[in-house]
Amino acid sequence: MSAKVAEFNNWQAVHDEVLRRLHSRQWKPGELIPNEVELAQEFGCARPTVNRALRALADAGLLDRRRKAGTRVAMHPVRKATLEIPIIRLEIEGKGQKYAYKLLHTSQQSPTEILCKQFPLTNTQPILYLNALHYADQKPYMYEVRWVNLAALPQITDVDFTKISANEWLVMNAPFTKGDISFSAAPASVNEAKELDIPVGNAVFIVDRTTWYEGDVITSVRQVFFPDYAMNTVI
Amino acid sequence: MSAKVAEFNNWQAVHDEVLRRLHSRQWKPGELIPNEVELAQEFGCARPTVNRALRALADAGLLDRRRKAGTRVAMHPVRKATLEIPIIRLEIEGKGQKYAYKLLHTSQQSPTEILCKQFPLTNTQPILYLNALHYADQKPYMYEVRWVNLAALPQITDVDFTKISANEWLVMNAPFTKGDISFSAAPASVNEAKELDIPVGNAVFIVDRTTWYEGDVITSVRQVFFPDYAMNTVI
DNA sequence: ATATTTATTATGTATGTACATAATATTTCA
DNA sequence: TGAAATATTATGTACATACATAATAAATAT
Numbered sequence: 001m002s003a004k005v006a007e008f009n010n011w012q013a014v015h016d017e018v019l020r021r022l023h024s025r026q027w028k029p030g031e032l033i034p035n036e037v038e039l040a041q042e043f044g045c046a047r048p049t050v051n052r053a054l055r056a057l058a059d060a061g062l063l064d065r066r067r068k069a070g071t072r073v074a075m076h077p078v079r080k081a082t083l084e085i086p087i088i089r090l091e092i093e094g095k096g097q098k099y100a101y102k103l104l105h106t107s108q109q110s111p112t113e114i115l116c117k118q119f120p121l122t123n124t125q126p127i128l129y130l131n132a133l134h135y136a137d138q139k140p141y142m143y144e145v146r147w148v149n150l151a152a153l154p155q156i157t158d159v160d161f162t163k164i165s166a167n168e169w170l171v172m173n174a175p176f177t178k179g180d181i182s183f184s185a186a187p188a189s190v191n192e193a194k195e196l197d198i199p200v201g202n203a204v205f206i207v208d209r210t211t212w213y214e215g216d217v218i219t220s221v222r223q224v225f226f227p228d229y230a231m232n233t234v235i
Numbered sequence: 236m237s238a239k240v241a242e243f244n245n246w247q248a249v250h251d252e253v254l255r256r257l258h259s260r261q262w263k264p265g266e267l268i269p270n271e272v273e274l275a276q277e278f279g280c281a282r283p284t285v286n287r288a289l290r291a292l293a294d295a296g297l298l299d300r301r302r303k304a305g306t307r308v309a310m311h312p313v314r315k316a317t318l319e320i321p322i323i324r325l326e327i328e329g330k331g332q333k334y335a336y337k338l339l340h341t342s343q344q345s346p347t348e349i350l351c352k353q354f355p356l357t358n359t360q361p362i363l364y365l366n367a368l369h370y371a372d373q374k375p376y377m378y379e380v381r382w383v384n385l386a387a388l389p390q391i392t393d394v395d396f397t398k399i400s401a402n403e404w405l406v407m408n409a410p411f412t413k414g415d416i417s418f419s420a421a422p423a424s425v426n427e428a429k430e431l432d433i434p435v436g437n438a439v440f441i442v443d444r445t446t447w448y449e450g451d452v453i454t455s456v457r458q459v460f461f462p463d464y465a466m467n468t469v470i
Numbered sequence: 471a472t473a474t475t476t477a478t479t480a481t482g483t484a485t486g487t488a489c490a491t492a493a494t495a496t497t498t499c500a
Numbered sequence: 501t502g503a504a505a506t507a508t509t510a511t512g513t514a515c516a517t518a519c520a521t522a523a524t525a526a527a528t529a530t
Contacts, residue, residue: 006238009484010481010483010484011484011486016270022410023410023412023448025408026481028409034513035509035510035511036510037510040337044483045484046484046486047485047486048484048485048497048512048513049483049485050485051512051513052483052484052510055511055512059294060528061317061319065299065510065511065512066278066492066493066510067490067491067492067493067509067511067512067514068492068493068494068495068508068509068510068511069492069494069509069510069511070510070511071508071510071511076319076406077319077324077410078317078318079317079318079319079320079414080315080316080318081316081318081416082296082313082314082316083313083314083315083316083468083470084296084311084312084313084314084320085314085470087311088369091313104487137284139439147236147494155378171311172264173260175257175258175312178469178470179314179469179470180467181316181467181468181469181470182420182465182466182467182468182470183440183465183466183467184420184440184464184465184466185419185420185438185439185440185441185460185462185464186420186438186462187438188438201436201438202422202438203420203421203437203438203439204419204420204424204434204438205418205419205440206420208465215260216507220521225420227421228417229420230417230418230419231417231418231419232415232416232417232418233417234413234414234415234416235318235320235413235414235416244514245514246513246514261523264495266483270479270480270481271480271481273481280514280515281514281515282481282515282516283482283483283515283516284513284514285484285515286483287513287514290481290482299522300480300481300482301480301481301522302479302480302481302482302520302521302523302524303478303479303480303481303521303522303523304477304479304480304481304522304523304524304526305480306480306483315505337497344511412523467521
């Protein structure tokens with residue numbers, strides 16, 4: 001068995017060698033690379049082994065693959081970052097800080113005309129509104145304004161949200177199939193400033209997130225963070 | 236062939252059924268699920284087919300798997316979002332706006348003591364500083380302050396950054412193995428406000444990003460966006 | 471009773487063969 | 501010449517069998 005055959009006799013080794021060729025520009029963006037049969041012969045392994053390596057690179061956004069059309073180097077490689085919907089209590093405690101939570105407001109009301117236009121809601125079905133504050137070491141950390149679609153989660157009316165945040169309950173109990181997220185900056189409104197105990201107009205980091213289960217909207221939340229917050233991730 | 240056997244005779248069908256059981260809480264967070272042999276018997280397919288389905292769910296963050304230990308439902312499912320380092324020109328043109336770019340400043344200097352402490356740089360090797368403005372429809376869109384490690388990318392000194400942005404050149408020419416990203420909000424500083432033509436102290440969205448190739452730092456950039464910017468993604 | 475060694479278990483992966491199928495190329499027909 | 505039909509190609513996936521190996525359980529030795 002030659003050194004070369006031994007060298008690439010597993011999908012990770014094939015994966016790494018292809019990646020090296022991508023990074024060194026041996027294969028350039030947009031370029032068609034050798035097909036699986038050719039690569040299997042070159043690497044001395046089976047075609048499904050090459051398939052497994054190339055699929056992983058395609059999943060990572062570095063290759064584009066289509067049946068018959070072949071495998072091309074991606075023009076603009078995209079990368080996936082891990083983004084989780086954090087349980088805010090664990091995020092705060094993970095920073096070594098003491099967590100506290102206050103439910104500010106809750107009510108059931110018909111959704112507004114605007115919401116009915118934006119989401120698959122009907123104004124005959126009430127939705128649950130919840131506003132809350134999360135504290136870290138007795139300082140405001142994040143203020144959230146949320147509504148929940150009761151048609152999608154009728155059992156949520158049984159939950160005591162003075163004891164657990166909607167954020168935590170939903171992460172633990174409400175699976176979702178899709179989440180739309182938007183990150184932005186804004187000056188704190190009069191109300192946001194009051195709740196976070198900061199001057200009106202201070203720059204705040206905002207996360208708007210809507211989660212869906214199949215075609216049903218589950219919940220939509222606007223989270224306004226205290227001014228020193230930064231969200232970190234890795235790609 | 237029974238309906239059941241036909242029903243789950245491919246990895247996607249197995250994947251979807253397992254996902255249904257996770258979402259319906261038939262299998263609860265932390266719980267051990269049946270092993271691959273058992274599931275293969277139940278679904279009437281081969282063990283590698285079940286393996287493929289469960290691996291995909293583990294990659295998605297919904298299951299935790301270890302040899303011998305088995306497969307458990309993840310306690311806190313994380314989800315991956317696609318985050319790309321955008322070519323700003325394409326992002327602006329994608330919004331139907333006209334792109335323009337101005338290189339404000341470039342120089343080669345030794346890195347500061349602070350940078351040498353934070354990154355694997357030496358103060359005998361100069362780094363390339365580049366500040367630039369990106370415009371959309373003749374309005375400032377994003378102001379960026381960047382440095383590039385010349386030890387990692389010596390060929391960059393040949394590039395004319397009055398004609399192409401560092402952002403675009405680096406995405407096209409500098410592969411990376413890791414990127415650290417931070418999103419935050421801040422009041423625009425005097426300099427940032429001047430370059431973006433906004434009042435000092437206005438809330439701006441900030442992206443800080445450092446990319447690495449193996450152990451070498453490649454570039455670090457702070458991007459300050461015009462106040463109406465929002466970054467959207469899907470999980 | 472505890473530490474060490476050995477056995478077992480469950481996941482990880484490779485293979486060759488085979489079939490499926492999306493996409494492209496070529497051929498045929500009008 | 502262009503449309504439709506057919507052929508071809510390259511990726512997608514299933515399988516049975518086999519082997520690899522990390523992790524846990526059980527057995528053995530002290």
